[in-house]
Every structure is written in C-alpha cells, then in structure tokens.
Amino acid sequence: MASREADNPAVFQYTTFPMTLSVDSRILTFLLRLTSIAASTAILVGAVVLVGGWGFGIEGLTVLVPGLPAMVPATAAGLILTGTALGLLCPVTPSPFRRGAGRVCAALASLLGALVLADYVFHGEWVGGLFVWLTPTSRLPSPQTALCFLLLGLALLLLDVETRRERRPAQYLALTVALLAWTALIGYGTGASQLHTLPGLPAGIGMALHTSTVFFVLSLGILGTRPTHGLMRTFTGAHAGSVMVRRLLPPLLLGPYVVGHLSLLGTRAGLYSSSTAFALVTGMLTFIGLPFLWSASRRLNQAGLDLEQAWRSEALQRAWLMSIIEQMPDAVLILDEQGRILVANAAAKSLCASDSSGLDAFGNRFLFDLRGPSGESLSWEEVPFVRAVTRGELEPGVELSLWTRDGRSVPVLASATPIQGRQGTPGGAVSIFRDITPLKELERQREEWTSVVAHDLRQPVSVIALALDALRNDMPVGQPTHQEEPLRWIDTSVGNLRRMIDDLLDASRIEARQLRLERRPVSLTEHVHACVRRMEGQARDRPIRVIAPDEALTLGDPLRIDQVITNLLSNAVKYGTPQTPIDVEVTRLEDELRVSVSNEGPGIPPEELPRLFRRFHRTSGGQKQAAGIGLGLYICKGLVEAHGGRLWATSTPGRRTTFCFSLPELARSERSLASGTH
Structure with a gap:
C-alpha cells in the first residue's frame, strides 16, 4: 500500500506538535493588574459620585467642568454594578458564588442600559424615578451611556463564551464600548460637543468626562481578563x-x-x-x-x-530523516490520519503484493498482502497499522507473513505506533515491517538440530537398556544387594534420558507446528482420577484430594491430556511442602472445562511468572531445583493450546501455587454424534 506520492520525500510534512504562539509574561501581568485597577476604579468613581456628588450635593464630583454633562445617579450606580461584576468574574476559574454574584451584577448593569434606552424610545420614566430621592428631577443617562452599559453587561455575561473559530464575543463588545468612550474623550479634547452629546437632547444630557474615562478603562479591563484567548492572543504574544x-x-x-x-x-x-x-x-x-x-x-x-x-x-533535517528511512533495511510506512501513506521506503516497496490499479480501504494504490504466521488470511481490521490509524492502538510487535508480488512468503515482525495530532486528535501512524527470515532460518536449524540429536540419542539409550536387561538375565539368582544397586542406577538414568529425549522431540514438534493429535471424546474426570492413582506412589505422605463432576467430556488426545495432568501433579509433588495436601479440581465454566492443581509450598516469585512457560526456563530464588531440562511446562502449554485451550499459573510466595488449564467442553450434539460413531 505504498502511496503514489511515496517517491517524493517532500510529501512528509506532518508535524506531531501544535503550533501555538508563546505569550509574553510581562504583558500578562500588566493586563491582570489593569483588570483589577479597572474594577476598583469603576466602583470607586461610581460610589464617590453617587454618595458625595448626589448624596451630599458636591457639584464638583458630578460635573468636572462647569457647563459640561454631569454623571447622573443611574450612571454612578451602573458603574458600581459593572465594576463589581468585573472584579468577581476576572479570575479564570472563579468560585460558584463569585460566578453567580458577578453574573447577577452584569445582568443588572445590562438591564439598566436596556431600560434607559426604552425610556428614550417610549418616553417613560422607569429609570429616572428610581433615583428621585437623590435629585428632584428625573435625569436619565445619555443614550451613548445606556448603550455602553448594555454592551458591558453582555460582555461580562459572555466572558468565557468562545465560538468554533476561537472568537470571543465579549472582546468585540468591549472594543465597541472602547470606541464609543474614546470618541467622547476626543470630543472633550477638541471641543466637538457632538461627540459626547447627541444633537436634539436636552442641555446637560451627555456622556460625562469621567463617565467616558471609566468606560474606556472598563473596556480595557474586560479585554485583559482573558489575555490568551481570542483577539488578545495577537496582542499578548511574544x-x-x-x-x-x-x-x-x-x-x-x-x-x-x-x-x-x-x-x-x-x-x-x-x-x-x-x-x-x-x-x-x-x-x-x-x-x-x-x-x-x-x-x-x-x-x-x-x-x-x-x-x-x-x-x-x-x-535539511527532513532530508536527513528521509535518507535514514530510505536506507533502513526494515520496511517503513508513514500514514496520515486518513490512512493514506505519505512515505514508504524502498524496503516497503519491495514487499508490495501488487501495484495494480486497485485501491485498498484507505485509498492507497499499492497493496500489502498481510497474513498470519501460517498463511491464514488476516482481516483488514486486524492489520496493525489499520488499528493504529482507526482506533489509536499501539502494536509493539506481532509475527505475520507478507506475500509479495512474486509469490514469496516473507515472515515479518509488524509494529505500528499511532501519532497524536493537535489537541490529542488522531494524526496518523508509523508502521514498521522487519524481515525475520534469517531468524526463522536459525530457528529452523535449531529445531532440526534438536530433533536430529533427540532421534540419534534414542539408539544408544536403547542399546544401554538392552545391555542392562541382558546383564540382569545373566546374573545368578540371589545376588548380593551391592551388585544390584548399580543396575538400578543405570535403569533410573536410562528412564531420565528417555524422558528428556521425548521432551526434546515434543518441543521440536510444537515449535514446527507438526504436533499430531488423535482426538476423540475424553472424560476429564476419569483421566484425573487415573493420573492421581498413578501418582499416589510418588506422593507417599502427600494426600491428593480430587473434586470433579460426574461427567466432564472434551474432545482431545487422551495420551496428551494425561501427559499434561501428570506433569502438573509431578511438579506439585516435587515443589510442594511435605505433609501438605494437593488439591485437584475439575469445574465447568460456561462452554469450557477447567482443571486446577494446587499445592502449598515456597511458591513462585512474581517476576518469574511471565517467563514460567518458556523453553528451558528454570525458576530461581526460593523455588528448589528438580531434575529436568526445563521443557515440561513449555510442552504442557503447547499441548493445551493445540487442543484449543490455555494454561496459566498463579502463586503467592510462601503460601500457595495453582496451575490451571482449560479445554473446550464437548457439546451435547457432539457427544451424541461421537457416541454413535464410536
């Protein structure tokens, strides 16, 4: 599945990290201080004008310059509400109480502006009448002032709202207020009264000088509350x-x-x-x-x-990377988030199954024919890089086979790693196919050598056994005990050699997947009892307790099942603590039968459990060593898996060790068919 763009190294332009603007910390500190100053200034100015200017009649606080518009009580109250809302909502994560109180104040300020505008439109006195106790005449804020309160309140209510395009409506509302306030300040500075007092309004009604100043500061404060979002990111960047x-x-x-x-x-x-x-x-x-x-x-x-x-x-770095990838002996594929292959090196192209006009499910023109180790077909969802792209699953290494366009089957170790894109979104995958043909050849030679050695060892062992029988037949009856003892040693050693040779042959057959099973209905209950009876002579003072149902049938090779049960019982006898019982239990779980062999003893260290079923592995530490070459459990695992089951172990050091294996239970229909055939 190498893409048609794989020949172009410049195609690989994907970056796995987000490109974000760094922020100037000094600007952030300044803006946060400005927000606090803006909130305090609005509250202070509003309170001074409301209490000192209108409460105590100090005219210099309501009108800074005689003849210019004054700050009316409703405006002073609105500034207090707006400043309080800004102070409560300015933290990025305010407490629930602060958030609720701030939104109430912002809503009241926005409602004040809306009611004033409604008074102008419908000639009402809803707002002016609220402050008649401070001034005998119902004086309203100017329309510009009311609009600023309406916009500031909405901006504070929408402070943390962000659109899909990462825009903040609150910042645009604050900029509108800043424009209105700045226009009024320019009017005061240049003497253009039309900029702070709308034509047609009664004398003295307009945006006061200190009102426009506080509005401008408040708008800057709102912009500074979230300096790393929306429009402010451009201003605060480094x-x-x-x-x-x-x-x-x-x-x-x-x-x-x-x-x-x-x-x-x-x-x-x-x-x-x-x-x-x-x-x-x-x-x-x-x-x-x-x-x-x-x-x-x-x-x-x-x-x-x-x-x-x-x-x-x-x-330059990309060229270096592409040169390294191209020179790698392993096949490398780099895919985007859609599964299209961006890069495929020469090794990957040599493993293509076809370069026809057909396309795979991702739309790639070159195809890879991935199969299981034995040549069985592999579904599209099981392909490592498909799982990495579609489900983000990591595959550190699985043995598969690749069928090339010339009909060769190449054994590979396939791995795939998903790439994380911006904000944790899927960004594609990198897949590597390592040709393990030399390793498989070495493994084949080792298996062949093991098999040959095991077969060749059988002949001298048989000769030794025949010679031993001849010696015993030639010896007179009633010979002394000291002359019989060396013969028993030879007989025991011959038995051990035969078991080791059989283990080596079984291990070779399992590795070569050439193990033959003569399957027929097998009663696990009967086999467990038979194996226990044979083992009682070795167990001596170790009682073996059996719990099994009356009927537990499976389809398998009875000799091989006996071999597994006998090996597990033998291990329990060898490694268990003397005078302690051995428990054997057969249980039925859904559609499988489980056999467990448990004993008390030194146990198996936790770090040894993952390596317990490997070839030639011998436990270390507190577990005492027994005769053997370390193939017993490996062969048991291969035999159980050849029957479609599984084998595992659990152990608590110093207390109890349990070996369990499960086999598929023979269904009722299969039982009747098997009994009829039999």
Whole structure:
C-alpha cells in the first residue's frame, strides 16, 4: 500500500506538535493588574459620585467642568454594578458564588442600559424615578451611556463564551464600548460637543468626562481578563507581529489626537488658516507614521529571515530523516490520519503484493498482502497499522507473513505506533515491517538440530537398556544387594534420558507446528482420577484430594491430556511442602472445562511468572531445583493450546501455587454424534 506520492520525500510534512504562539509574561501581568485597577476604579468613581456628588450635593464630583454633562445617579450606580461584576468574574476559574454574584451584577448593569434606552424610545420614566430621592428631577443617562452599559453587561455575561473559530464575543463588545468612550474623550479634547452629546437632547444630557474615562478603562479591563484567548492572543504574544502591534497601538491612538489638537489650537489663535492646518496635520501624520512603518518593516524582515532559516534547517533535517528511512533495511510506512501513506521506503516497496490499479480501504494504490504466521488470511481490521490509524492502538510487535508480488512468503515482525495530532486528535501512524527470515532460518536449524540429536540419542539409550536387561538375565539368582544397586542406577538414568529425549522431540514438534493429535471424546474426570492413582506412589505422605463432576467430556488426545495432568501433579509433588495436601479440581465454566492443581509450598516469585512457560526456563530464588531440562511446562502449554485451550499459573510466595488449564467442553450434539460413531 505504498502511496503514489511515496517517491517524493517532500510529501512528509506532518508535524506531531501544535503550533501555538508563546505569550509574553510581562504583558500578562500588566493586563491582570489593569483588570483589577479597572474594577476598583469603576466602583470607586461610581460610589464617590453617587454618595458625595448626589448624596451630599458636591457639584464638583458630578460635573468636572462647569457647563459640561454631569454623571447622573443611574450612571454612578451602573458603574458600581459593572465594576463589581468585573472584579468577581476576572479570575479564570472563579468560585460558584463569585460566578453567580458577578453574573447577577452584569445582568443588572445590562438591564439598566436596556431600560434607559426604552425610556428614550417610549418616553417613560422607569429609570429616572428610581433615583428621585437623590435629585428632584428625573435625569436619565445619555443614550451613548445606556448603550455602553448594555454592551458591558453582555460582555461580562459572555466572558468565557468562545465560538468554533476561537472568537470571543465579549472582546468585540468591549472594543465597541472602547470606541464609543474614546470618541467622547476626543470630543472633550477638541471641543466637538457632538461627540459626547447627541444633537436634539436636552442641555446637560451627555456622556460625562469621567463617565467616558471609566468606560474606556472598563473596556480595557474586560479585554485583559482573558489575555490568551481570542483577539488578545495577537496582542499578548511574544513574536514579531505581537510586538509590532503593541508598539504601534499607542501612537495610532494618541498621534492623530495630539496633531489634530495642536492644529486646532493654532487655528483658533489665528496663527494660520484652516487649509494650512489641514496641510500641517497631513504632513505631520505622514512623518510620524514613517518611523513606525520603518520599524515594522525591519521587524518583519527579520522575522522573514528567521522563518527562512528555520525552514532551511527543517528541510535539511527532513532530508536527513528521509535518507535514514530510505536506507533502513526494515520496511517503513508513514500514514496520515486518513490512512493514506505519505512515505514508504524502498524496503516497503519491495514487499508490495501488487501495484495494480486497485485501491485498498484507505485509498492507497499499492497493496500489502498481510497474513498470519501460517498463511491464514488476516482481516483488514486486524492489520496493525489499520488499528493504529482507526482506533489509536499501539502494536509493539506481532509475527505475520507478507506475500509479495512474486509469490514469496516473507515472515515479518509488524509494529505500528499511532501519532497524536493537535489537541490529542488522531494524526496518523508509523508502521514498521522487519524481515525475520534469517531468524526463522536459525530457528529452523535449531529445531532440526534438536530433533536430529533427540532421534540419534534414542539408539544408544536403547542399546544401554538392552545391555542392562541382558546383564540382569545373566546374573545368578540371589545376588548380593551391592551388585544390584548399580543396575538400578543405570535403569533410573536410562528412564531420565528417555524422558528428556521425548521432551526434546515434543518441543521440536510444537515449535514446527507438526504436533499430531488423535482426538476423540475424553472424560476429564476419569483421566484425573487415573493420573492421581498413578501418582499416589510418588506422593507417599502427600494426600491428593480430587473434586470433579460426574461427567466432564472434551474432545482431545487422551495420551496428551494425561501427559499434561501428570506433569502438573509431578511438579506439585516435587515443589510442594511435605505433609501438605494437593488439591485437584475439575469445574465447568460456561462452554469450557477447567482443571486446577494446587499445592502449598515456597511458591513462585512474581517476576518469574511471565517467563514460567518458556523453553528451558528454570525458576530461581526460593523455588528448589528438580531434575529436568526445563521443557515440561513449555510442552504442557503447547499441548493445551493445540487442543484449543490455555494454561496459566498463579502463586503467592510462601503460601500457595495453582496451575490451571482449560479445554473446550464437548457439546451435547457432539457427544451424541461421537457416541454413535464410536
């Protein structure tokens, strides 16, 4: 399944880590302090004007400059509500009480603005009447002020709402308030009353100077509450674009105002005409903007050079990586999140089964014919890299076979590792096929050598046994005991050699998958009792207790099943503590029969359990050694698995060890068919 783009090394452009803007910690600290200052300023100004200005009649607190609009009681109350809401909601994870109280204050501030706008539209007195105890006349905030309260309240209510495109509505609402407040401040600075007092309204109704100032500070405070989200990420970043924005923003806000204000003062003083003032403003703004433009260009040029250098370094590293992958003897596939192969090295292409026009389920043109170790077909869902791409499963290594286009079967060790994309989403997979043909050949030679040695050993052992029988037949009756004892030693050694040779032959057949079973209905209960009776002579003072149902039938080779039960009983006798019983139990669980052999003794260390059924493995530590070559449990496991069952062990060191094996139970229909045939 090598892709049609696999020949192009530049195709592999996937990055496994998210590209995010780093944040300037100093800016974050400044913005968090600004948020706290904005909340405190709004509460303080609102309280001073409401209590001192209107409660105690200090006119200088309500109107900073005589003749200009005053801050009415409703505006002061709204500032207190808005500042309180900002202070309560500014933490990223406020407590439930703070969140609830802050949202109530924000909702009240937004409701205040909506009611004031409704008063202007429907000529009502819903808001003005609430503060008649402070002023005899029902004075309303200006429409701009009411709109700012409405927008600020909504911004605080939507403070943590984010759209799918990672945009924050609260920031756009706060920017709108900042624009309204800044426009009013420019009006105060230039004397353009239409910017803070709408035409057609009664005298004295407009956005007061301190009201517009607090609104501007509040909007900045709301923007600073979540400085790493939405629009603010660009402002708080540590990269060139963010630094440029922070440097250009103050001149863009203050530059036109300062230049325009100076030209206006000169026109009013009669120093030059309005046309001359326009020309001066245009020229000054141009020369003021040139340095910032020059600085921005230099920074962007430097950023471009850094990006180009990074791209060259990344391209060089990618070329190195592709060269290494291409030279690897193992087949390497790199797939994207859709399963399309981005990279396939030469070893992978040599293992392709076909390069026809057909496509696999992922849409790849080149196909790999993956099968089991014995050539059995493998479903698409069982392929390691398919599981890694679709389900994110890790496959450290499984033995499979690859059938190439020329009909060869190549044994491989297949592994697959899923790639995590941005925010933990699936990002594809990397799969490796390692050709283990040399290892399989060495294994075949070892198995063949073992089998040959075992067969060759049988002849001298048989000769020794025949010679031993001849010696016993030639010896006179009533010979002394000291002459009979060496013959018993020879007889015992011959028996041990025969068992070792049989073990070696069985191990070779199991490894070569050439073990032959003569299956027929077998009663596990009868076989367990028969094996126990034969073992009682070796157990001596070790009582063997059997618990088994009356009928427990399975389909298997009776000689091989006896071999497994006898081996487990023999181990329990060898390694168990003297004078303690051995328990043998046969149980029926759903559609399988389970046989367990349990004994008390030193037990098996936990670190030994995973290696217990390997070839030639001998336990160490507290477990005493017995005669043998370490193939008994390995052969038992192979015999049980050849019957379609499984073998395992559990052990508590110093207390109890249990070996269990399970075999499929013979179904009722199979029993009747087998009995009829038999």
